[in-house]
Amino acid sequence: MADLKRARIKDVAEQAGVSMMTVSRVLNQDAKVSPKTRDKVMAVVEKMGYRPNVSARRLASGKSFFLGLLYDNPSDAYISQFLLSALHSSRNAGYHLIVEKANDQIDKTITSVKELIEVTQVDGMILLPPLCDNQAIIDVLTHAAIPFVRVAPDTQLALSPYICMDDYQASFELTEMLIKQGHKKIAHIIGDTKQGVSRLRYQGYLDALRSNQIVVPPEYVEQGSFTYQSGMNAGQNLLSLADRPTAIFAANDDMAAAVISIAQVKGLDIPNDVAIVGFDDTQVAKIVWPNISTVRQPIDEMAQMAISILASTKFEKLNDVSVSELRHVLDFQIIERGSSQLISAK
Template identity: 35%
Template sequence: MKHEADPEDALPPSSPQAVGGEAVFRGKATINDVARLAKVSKKTVSRVINESPFVKQKTRDAIKAVIAELGFTPDPQARALARRKSFLIGLVFDNPSPQYVVSIQRGILDALEGTDFQLVLHPCDRAKPDHVARIQSFIQQHKPFGLILPPSVSEDEPLALALNEADVDYVRIASVELDTPSRMIRTLDGDGGAAAGRHLAELGHRHIAHIHGPLSFRSTHERRGGFERALAEASLVLLPEMAVEGGYTFDGGVVAAEQLLAQPAPPKAIFAGNDEMATGAYVAVRRAGFRIPEDISIVGFDDTPIAGRLWPALTTVRLPIREMGSAAATLLLQTAEGMTAKKFITFSPEIVVRGSTAAPSAN
């Protein structure tokens, strides 16, 4: 209480429902109420809300006191209208793995907690010819503060181009440097692939196969590239017939593994480009009557929760997906805080050795 009540001036928030004193839920206070009580103009209150440096410390303190007293919170809709910018962060995604999606979401939500920003979901079907237009119209209408694009949406250059035209900030999560410049979360998938290759080579494997993702995904090439590099360092090569596409899906993994096992000299170890396909490989390998890891070792990628739920648990390359989501959101918000935003944040994958890999059987 820094000021004496002034009967004419210091009325409680506009609503006349002056319940007995300290009611907590009196119809939300507005910036006008704060201004009146603090005896300043609403513009100055606005400045305080927005951390403007041009407010005298004393004034600022007084206003903050009133804000606290009233439990005032600025109205996001009104602010959005006036600024032509909402408090929404859009997650534009098309990733087929639920585990991945949920982890990213959690990460973003972690970072958004305590801020005024909200996470809105915006699925994107890159197969549809109008997918870019849809996102543009979403932006035009809802004026999101920013967007977060995980793979594979992040690799969509036409989209990135359109985004640069449009009036939005965005952060991409991807495994490669992308043509269009923008802030991004970068993962070193090549290193991850290399770790997988090194692990298998060190176990003594020589008959090694790879199930990779769609060729249209940049990560497919990164992971495979690193993998082959590591094999080369161990004087091994990935034979052409030992590399099959599995589309990053469970079913694709099953089919791809079956194809590998049907060959005259089936592999003793398989590196799958993601956990989903590795899980499919489990099924195919067992259907064919082989044991894991005694007969065949399997390595995945991503370390989604399913990896730990398989039996035996899947050796895989871990990507800190949740942290990446969090970092992406933080990067996006930094602009808001006027800080000089770092352009890149890099995450390195690391191999998690569990039960699905072992030295090849004597045979």
């Protein structure tokens, strides 16, 4: 086992065949270090179990090596997956992640943000939806000159670096998958109205129906809020219709799992009586039965990229970057599982 107490930056430099300055630049995410050198140094760091002296790093760099993450998302599965990945990534980057849940009262949330800035002295902030579009929070960070990265914002896309996926296209393709399986009576449960992705997913669903000349009645669309309970309420309404849908597309996995539970209570066979699909591919999609067909949103990659962007310091001066460089779009994947299948025309 590596001796954590005795491993020094000098030892890492000698083992990697580079200077101590190069090791320091690698640990501080300096973009000018070549990938080959970075990989070589990090391999030695891991092998020797080296951990930099935090106090020394702070004195030398003028940074706190604390990052803040602010969330107010009703989906527990989404938040859990994002936080775990962000915590792991921040540790690998040599940072500590401070996680704060937003308060129902915006004034108290603003106070928490100011404490992160003034007391904890965070080097940067990650804003998850819907807080990524909260103007009051954005104003506080901008005024304090704190770099921030937003995940899935809906407005002011030239304001900061942001990370997203094509929610519209993913929903379009997921709905088309159901259509190709023979479904025409496809219902949708809309997500949280405070999040722009809900509108994009709903629009993708509508456009997929229209492009295939499919018209569904208004009662096939239910308003949810990305929570399990809202999925149960919507599922109860949809599956109680006299002419119930043969497929239901819930805008996230939490709501899809809830619809599955309602269907099972009603004695319906999934997917033969009703197919159910979700969105995100969180852990819940793999633990309910049948497993949920869904869109794999790159949640882990989004968290990793958010940490990487802040650690790189590239976007500390936005005047030096183009608008196109602020946008980071990650790929999605349609995942077919047991909750949907090919059917004959119904």
